[in-house]
Amino acid sequence: MPRACGIDPRPDLGKPSRWPLRWLCSLAKMSPSRRFSSFSGHRTVQLNRLAFQASRHLFDAAESLRLERHTIAEATVLDCGIAVPGSIEAGRLLASVALADLARVEIVPGPAHLHSGPFVQVTTDQPLAACMASQYAGWEIREGDFFAMGSGPMRAAANREKIFEHIGFAEKPSSAIGILETREMPTAAVVRSLASACNVPPADLVLLVAPTASQAGTLQVVARSVETALHKLYELGFDLDRIESGWGLAPLPPVAADDFEAIGRTNDAILYGGQVTLWTRGDDASLEAIGPQIPSRSSEDYGEPFVKIFARYDHDFYRIDRRLFSPALVRLVNLDSGRSFSFGECLPEVLQSSFGD
Numbered sequence: 001m002p003r004a005c006g007i008d009p010r011p012d013l014g015k016p017s018r019w020p021l022r023w024l025c026s027l028a029k030m031s032p033s034r035r036f037s038s039f040s041g042h043r044t045v046q047l048n049r050l051a052f053q054a055s056r057h058l059f060d061a062a063e064s065l066r067l068e069r070h071t072i073a074e075a076t077v078l079d080c081g082i083a084v085p086g087s088i089e090a091g092r093l094l095a096s097v098a099l100a101d102l103a104r105v106e107i108v109p110g111p112a113h114l115h116s117g118p119f120v121q122v123t124t125d126q127p128l129a130a131c132m133a134s135q136y137a138g139w140e141i142r143e144g145d146f147f148a149m150g151s152g153p154m155r156a157a158a159n160r161e162k163i164f165e166h167i168g169f170a171e172k173p174s175s176a177i178g179i180l181e182t183r184e185m186p187t188a189a190v191v192r193s194l195a196s197a198c199n200v201p202p203a204d205l206v207l208l209v210a211p212t213a214s215q216a217g218t219l220q221v222v223a224r225s226v227e228t229a230l231h232k233l234y235e236l237g238f239d240l241d242r243i244e245s246g247w248g249l250a251p252l253p254p255v256a257a258d259d260f261e262a263i264g265r266t267n268d269a270i271l272y273g274g275q276v277t278l279w280t281r282g283d284d285a286s287l288e289a290i291g292p293q294i295p296s297r298s299s300e301d302y303g304e305p306f307v308k309i310f311a312r313y314d315h316d317f318y319r320i321d322r323r324l325f326s327p328a329l330v331r332l333v334n335l336d337s338g339r340s341f342s343f344g345e346c347l348p349e350v351l352q353s354s355f356g357d
Contacts, residue, residue: 047153054101081214091219102130115251133169154178264307274327295344
């Protein structure tokens with residue numbers, strides 16, 4: 001953020017705005033058609049701008065959400081669960097920012113036979129932009145001893161991943177915002193490196209940070225049910241432009257005692273309890289052909305809690321069969337033919353074992 005901006009946890013008290021004036025002015029002037037452009041044509045949506053707007057409540061209500069704001073190398077960094085407790089609502093808002101505010105994230109009840117607790121529901125009519133161009137954690141960030149998985153619209157600003165060559169949505173914003181899944185706050189060197197990659201000054205970079213083993217961190221990972229289905233389809237070579245809308249539901253597990261166990265539980269929530277519906281266009285035959293390859297049971301590693309699978313491969317994530325990473329149950333609805341096709345199944349016994357229910 002620009003150094004001239006003030007800090008405003010309670011804007012109604014008349015304090016100066018914490019947001020860059022040029023961003024607020026341009027958001028006010030921008031028509032809805034520019035904020036939410038048609039993704040079947042030109043990729044003109046402004047992901048970082050939309051996410052910036054969605055993040056305002058995280059800062060405005062930081063104290064009640066149990067968050068803490070820091071300035072590192074002039075960048076704004078919000079701790080959502082490292083040295084502070086964080087909260088469920090912070091996790092929901094974090095997921096909304098990761099999706100560039102192009103999806104609705106809700107905490108809802110779900111099938112009791114799968115999980116007795118709450119579920120995370122995601123609904124989007126802009127699945128490609130929200131999930132693949134923004135939410136997908138495709139940026140592995142390493143700087144010295146620091147490691148994080150980066151997601152959110154800063155990925156579109158950096159345009160480092162090959163996926164943007166296929167889906168578009170790369171952009172050159174004046175400010176960038178992203179989410180770091182990590183146990184450590186980023187160092188000044190990390191901040192400068194990220195800002196450079198995003199082609200913005202460090203003062204115009206905002207980072208939202210949460211470890212997996214936190215309320216916010218667990219929720220924002222479980223909110224990736226639709227994204228995992230889309231990424232699986234992308235790897236299978238399916239034309240993602242055929243997908244009009246997406247809905248996903250996954251159980252919210254108890255926050256684990258450590259990040260290793262939390263990674264296991266959040267993966268299991270989607271692999272064995274995630275349910276996704278995708279509304280598509282085109283022919284039925286291609287949906288019937290690709291459908292069985294989408295859900296997690298298409299993998300030979302399917303059927304055990306993720307921590308056991310991870311241990312079997314000596315904790316080498318890249319040795320795990322990539323076909324595993326997908327929701328348990330996927331439903332494809334063809335808007336052209338009116339037919340629907342379901343593939344996969346949920347495994348409540350694995351969820352119970354993983355969650356300690």
